[in-house]
Amino acid sequence: MKRIKLNELIKEGNKNYFVLAETAFSHEGSIDYLKNQIDTAVEGKADGVKFQILLDIDDSYTENTEIFQNFHKWYIDKKSWINVIKYAKSKNLEVVILPIDLKSLDLVRENIDSIDAIEVHSICFNQVPYIEKLVDLNSVIILGVGGRTLDDINFTMEEIDNLKSAIKANLILMYGFQSFPTDYEKLNLSKLHSLKENYKNVLGYADHTSFSEIKRGNEIVKYAYLCGARLFEKHIVLKKGLQRTDYEAAVGHRDLIVLRNELDSLITILGDNNLSILNEVELKYKNREKQLVASRDLKKGDTLKSDNVSYKVTLEKSDYEQKEYEYLLNKKLKQEIDKDQSFKKYHIDG
Secondary structure, three states: OOOOOHHHOOOOOOOOOEEEEEOOOOOOOOHHHHHHHHHHHHHOOOOEEEEEEOOOHHHHOOOOOHHHHHHHHHOOOHHHHHHHHHHHHHOOOEEEEEEOOHHHHHHHHHOHHHOOEEEEOHHHOOOHHHHHOOOOOOOEEEEEOOOOOHHHHHHHHHHHHHOOOOHHHHEEEEEOOOOOOOOHHHOOOOHHHHHHHHOOOEEEEEEOOOHHHHHHHHHHHHHHHHOOEEEEEEEEOOOOOOOOOOOOOEEOHHHHHHHHHHHHHHHHHHOOOOOOOOOHHHHHHHOOOOEEEEOOOEOOOOEOOOOOEEEEOOOOOOOOOHHHHHHHOOOEEOOOEOOOOEOOHHHEEO
16 A cells, blocks of 8 residues: 555545554663664554653652653653654654653654654543643644543543644544553454544554464454554564563564555455446456347337346347346337347337
8 A cells, every 4th residue: 555644544534554663662771772673663664653752750650660660771861862753754754752741742842843643642641731732733643542431532532622722633543452462352442443433533553462473463453454443553673572671562574564465455355345336357247147138039110028028148248237128118129139139229219
């Protein structure tokens, strides 16, 4: 399929899709590793790359959380993040930022010209001061609705409306089961249908299937496409299966290429949903249908009746469709016609 931009996904009825490579905290604070992840996303033909940014641990986590304990190992400063974003843009990747704390959101605001979309993490979903900072940003906004109820989603949607924001039309609702790796039996992928029914926004699906179940993960992504999702997120690492932070659902660049090929194949199979247009193969099949033919030898001036007009499979195509049977009845012949010969317009008077 044609490679597209995130803001082009917003178009109604879009068959195209967008593959987003998620880095999460698998960089473990290494700028070199993070840049290599960006290169891996390019090799995997991803459309964009996503960075989770956390600048102020005290703003979002308490001391008894695992992230708080590991933050000193994972921390990347503001200047380095700007450098990473510029590197990703230099590789022609769209950049999605998931700012976890308000200082990180300020970094996004200050560098919005280099950022294509902002994702609201599920943990920030109904955080009112956070939502207020999104209002005047000219960017696609992705709402992580995994683990969120209808009331939660409606609250955020209404909050955006109350702030008279124009961003609602540019919202993407990203569904994904937030466990690593995902137990597919608890995935509830049908929620995509419910999201489509309740909201008119573009849908996304963040896949967190185990790296050891790539085939199943790709099948689930294709199911998500059939449920209406068009933005697909996969975690990436440099070496699949090597233990490090956020590695459980992460894949390599070859896996991304396979996923794209499978999605392209699915879209080709789905084809066009226009029931009024047939392709050349369908037309050939249709033309095998029974034709309107003379059921016996008829003479010039004979009147067509139900006892001399018949339906038969023949190599000679009639000028009249099957449904025009009643139209032919009571018409007179301008010339004789042999038994089993298909009716042509030049046979019929009037």
